[in-house]
Amino acid sequence: MESNIKLITDDGLRLDGRALNEMRPIKIQTGVVEKADGSAYIEWGANKIIAAVYVREAYPKHAQNIDRAIVKARYNMSGYSVEERKRPGPDRRTMEISKVITEALESTIVLEKLPRAEVDVFIQVLEADAGTRIASLTTASVAVADAGVPMRDLVVGCTAGKADGKMVLDLSKDEDNFGEADIPMAILPRTKKIVLLQLDGKVSQEEFDEATSMMMNAIPRISEIQRNALMSKYNVEEGE
Numbered sequence: 001m002e003s004n005i006k007l008i009t010d011d012g013l014r015l016d017g018r019a020l021n022e023m024r025p026i027k028i029q030t031g032v033v034e035k036a037d038g039s040a041y042i043e044w045g046a047n048k049i050i051a052a053v054y055v056r057e058a059y060p061k062h063a064q065n066i067d068r069a070i071v072k073a074r075y076n077m078s079g080y081s082v083e084e085r086k087r088p089g090p091d092r093r094t095m096e097i098s099k100v101i102t103e104a105l106e107s108t109i110v111l112e113k114l115p116r117a118e119v120d121v122f123i124q125v126l127e128a129d130a131g132t133r134i135a136s137l138t139t140a141s142v143a144v145a146d147a148g149v150p151m152r153d154l155v156v157g158c159t160a161g162k163a164d165g166k167m168v169l170d171l172s173k174d175e176d177n178f179g180e181a182d183i184p185m186a187i188l189p190r191t192k193k194i195v196l197l198q199l200d201g202k203v204s205q206e207e208f209d210e211a212t213s214m215m216m217n218a219i220p221r222i223s224e225i226q227r228n229a230l231m232s233k234y235n236v237e238e239g240e
């Protein structure tokens, strides 16, 4: 949606005071749902999201894959997580986000290590403030690791986009609403394989390249926050 709202101030900063390539603060905590096999909670800017993972034998039996696991991620937004109350229950957006998160997790879980199993990932958005799909995926991937599910790598998500003609990292709600483009992306950092890439809006090839390079630069920092969250459960400092 385009409008006349000015998203970049005269001093080149964004409305929340961030530089163009600056992320919002991120905090992740594991082991927050006692009865789940694995769980993680993320605060990414004003987003607050919880992910709980349950690993069990797939049921009914005919739904099982004899040689690999089934992954089902369900993204859900609480009614009052947004300014204008969201009607409860699944809608097209929720189904789309659940699908892209499921596919991204499938690409990193070593499915053949868990024949006949189902990995259920419940994601609840408690407060939403733009970028919930990639914050959900980032925390869901930590929750899956916390559950002890074999993975090739932790998925790391990020967004970049265009606001007032400039490329910006980690879109705010205003930039998401009133900017020219929103590009959520998630990768497996070890191999740099892209496991989620969407584009809402219009950008040139050069702008797209600038957005992806901004995100690639941010990914190691997000990875570190994920790893620290997992290691702090065992009171292990990184590098030990």
Ligand code: UDP
Residues within 6 Å of the ligand: 082, 083, 084, 086, 093, 128, 129, 130, 131, 132, 133, 134, 173, 176, 182, 184
């Ligand atoms: N949003 C909202 N109501 C809705 C869906 C979304 O207010 O029913 C807000 C919410 O803050 C969300 C943002 O719009 O984070 C951007 O939504 P989008 O579909 O782009 O997904 P996201 O950026 O959260 O991955």
